[in-house]
Amino acid sequence: MWKQKEIRLKPRRRGFHLITDEILQQFPEIQGCRVGMIWIFIKHTSASLTINEDADPTVRQDFESHFNQMVPENMPYYKHDYEGSDDMPAHLKASILGSTLSIPVTDGRLNMGTWQGIYLCEHRNHAGPRNLVLTLQGD
Amino acid sequence: MWKQKEIRLKPRRRGFHLITDEILQQFPEIQGCRVGMIWIFIKHTSASLTINEDADPTVRQDFESHFNQMVPENMPYYKHDYEGSDDMPAHLKASILGSTLSIPVTDGRLNMGTWQGIYLCEHRNHAGPRNLVLTLQGD
Amino acid sequence: MWKQKEIRLKPRRRGFHLITDEILQQFPEIQGCRVGMIWIFIKHTSASLTINEDADPTVRQDFESHFNQMVPENMPYYKHDYEGSDDMPAHLKASILGSTLSIPVTDGRLNMGTWQGIYLCEHRNHAGPRNLVLTLQGD
Numbered sequence: 001m002w003k004q005k006e007i008r009l010k011p012r013r014r015g016f017h018l019i020t021d022e023i024l025q026q027f028p029e030i031q032g033c034r035v036g037m038i039w040i041f042i043k044h045t046s047a048s049l050t051i052n053e054d055a056d057p058t059v060r061q062d063f064e065s066h067f068n069q070m071v072p073e074n075m076p077y078y079k080h081d082y083e084g085s086d087d088m089p090a091h092l093k094a095s096i097l098g099s100t101l102s103i104p105v106t107d108g109r110l111n112m113g114t115w116q117g118i119y120l121c122e123h124r125n126h127a128g129p130r131n132l133v134l135t136l137q138g139d
Numbered sequence: 140m141w142k143q144k145e146i147r148l149k150p151r152r153r154g155f156h157l158i159t160d161e162i163l164q165q166f167p168e169i170q171g172c173r174v175g176m177i178w179i180f181i182k183h184t185s186a187s188l189t190i191n192e193d194a195d196p197t198v199r200q201d202f203e204s205h206f207n208q209m210v211p212e213n214m215p216y217y218k219h220d221y222e223g224s225d226d227m228p229a230h231l232k233a234s235i236l237g238s239t240l241s242i243p244v245t246d247g248r249l250n251m252g253t254w255q256g257i258y259l260c261e262h263r264n265h266a267g268p269r270n271l272v273l274t275l276q277g278d
Numbered sequence: 279m280w281k282q283k284e285i286r287l288k289p290r291r292r293g294f295h296l297i298t299d300e301i302l303q304q305f306p307e308i309q310g311c312r313v314g315m316i317w318i319f320i321k322h323t324s325a326s327l328t329i330n331e332d333a334d335p336t337v338r339q340d341f342e343s344h345f346n347q348m349v350p351e352n353m354p355y356y357k358h359d360y361e362g363s364d365d366m367p368a369h370l371k372a373s374i375l376g377s378t379l380s381i382p383v384t385d386g387r388l389n390m391g392t393w394q395g396i397y398l399c400e401h402r403n404h405a406g407p408r409n410l411v412l413t414l415q416g417d
Contacts, residue, residue: 002313002417004384035141037178037274039315041382043391045331050234053184058218062227063234065216070209070348077343079336088340095328095341099394100380102239104180104272106143111272113182116238133382133389135315137276137415139141174280176317176413189373192323197357201366202373204355209348241378243319243411245282250411252321255377276415278280 001036003029003136008129012122014086016050016060020117024110027134031108036138038110040101043131046090046124048097054117063121067093090123097121105138140175142168142275147268151261153225155189155199159256163249166273170247175277177249179240182270185229185263187236193256202260206232229262236260244277279314281307281414286407290400292364294328294338298395302388305412309386314416316388318379321409324368324402326375332395341399345371368401375399383416 007026009019023040024030030038042049053059071092073085080088101118104111120130146165148158162179163169169177181188192198210231212224219227240257243250259269285304287297301318302308308316320327331337349370351363358366379396382389398408 004313004382006389035143035274037276039380039382041380041389043389043394045329045391045393051184051238052230052234056219059227059230062217062219063231066210066214066227066231069214069216071344075344075347077347078340080334080340088337088344091330091337092341092344095330095397096235096374098237098376099329102178102180102241102380104143104178104274106272111145111180111182113184113270115184116182119234131391133384135313135382137315174282174413176415190323190377191369191373195358198366198369201356201358202370205349205353205366205370208353208355235374237376241317241319241380243282243317243413245411250284250319250321252323252409254323255321258373 001138005134007132007134009120011127011129014122014125016063017120018054018117019120020054023118029136030105033105033108033136033138036105036136038103038105039135041133042099045094047127047130048094048099048121049101050097050119050121051101051116052119053115055115086125093123140277144273146271146273148259150266150268151259153261153264155202156259157193157256158259159193162257168275169244172244172247172275172277175244175275177242177244178274180272181238184233186266186269187233187238187260188240189236189258189260190240190255191258192254194254225264232262279416283412285410285412287398289405289407292400292403294341295398296332296395297398301396307414308383311383311386311414311416314383314414316381316383317413319411320377323372325405325408326372326377326399327379328375328397328399329379329394330397331393333393364403371401
């Protein structure tokens with residue numbers, strides 16, 4: 001069984017955002033899968049996806065702070081700067097975090113840990129909507 | 140053919156640990172797969188998985204040193220600090236390294252390079268056991 | 279349907295290189311897949327794969343500059359140094375970027391965004407050819 005769907009996430013401000021519920025609502029086919037995998041792919045080079053702690057919102061704030069420190073704007077060696085000072089750091093952050101999540105599915109549920117949630121990592125100051133390709137395969 | 144199994148790794152000290160043999164021992168189903176993929180997913184937000192050099196143990200020591208330098212403890216901008224100074228860096232390191240490995244399987248073996256091994260990356264000072272979901276699919 | 283193939287990329291200089299076209303040429307089986315996934319795995323610990331902006335070559339130059347700053351050579355805490363000053367940073371960069379790409383396939387095409395391309399990230403100064411395992415599964 002293959003299920004594939006493209007969904008669009010509404011624009012969000014720069015930062016790290018929990019989107020687990022939105023994924024589940026837009027892809028109810030997960031509930032029909034006894035054993036399998038889901039892949040979530042983001043079709044952009046200045047936003048990314050990761051899995052991390054979903055309970056305390058300060059974790060997501062600290063992600064934004066630390067990634068800004070680890071990948072600063074306006075570094076003298078950046079050549080790709082004509083789309084704004086947030087653009088090249090956005091590309092770098094996107095590759096550090098990655099563009100695909102691969103999550104096991106068991107008995108109709110994402111088989112993640114108790115505290116794991118799916119983050120949309122928005123690295124641009126003024127981004128548009130973001131498109132994801134969701135692919136589910138299983139029995 | 141889908142095979143899925145949850146395994147528990149014993150607690151390990153903070154650092155990077157080779158777990159290739161343990162994965163193979165706990166999942167002998169790999170030997171029956173001619174062509175396919177295996178996904179190894181860690182159900183935690185303060186430990187992660189990566190693939191790297193499995194021969195020289197100093198590589199794993201240097202991983203611990205460098206990740207501590209790249210993601211330091213006690214940064215003034217951390218707000219999520221009530222679980223200890225190692226906690227927020229652990230979340231950040233986990234997302235930088237990632238929570239899933241995707242490895243091709245060929246003729247009953249993990250089709251990795253000669254020097255590649257699977258690391259458990261333990262980012263907490265006093266962690267408990269860590270749970271992995273292993274999913275194999277193939278012919 | 280499973281298709282798996284090992285390909286060899288010619289040696290490239292240290293830096294970030296677009297290889298999307300080479301992947302497509304060496305794996306025409308993608309064109310026969312209506313819905314599925316492709317996994318691209320690199321069998322090395324000092325080179326890696328990522329997806330990022332494929333239009334402006336300065337993005338790839340900035341990747342090289344920034345990764346050299348974020349993972350410097352000759353850090354006093356490196357113990358694994360007998361293969362040259364570029365070796366331990368290469369291992370670290372490889373794990374930060376990752377060894378597998380997972381990309382959805384739709385109607386015979388890689389279902390990536392308009393500006394997304396596949397990068398080979400060569401972290402060594404004098405590398406040999408690099409081997410990839412390409413695995414496609416779908417209908």
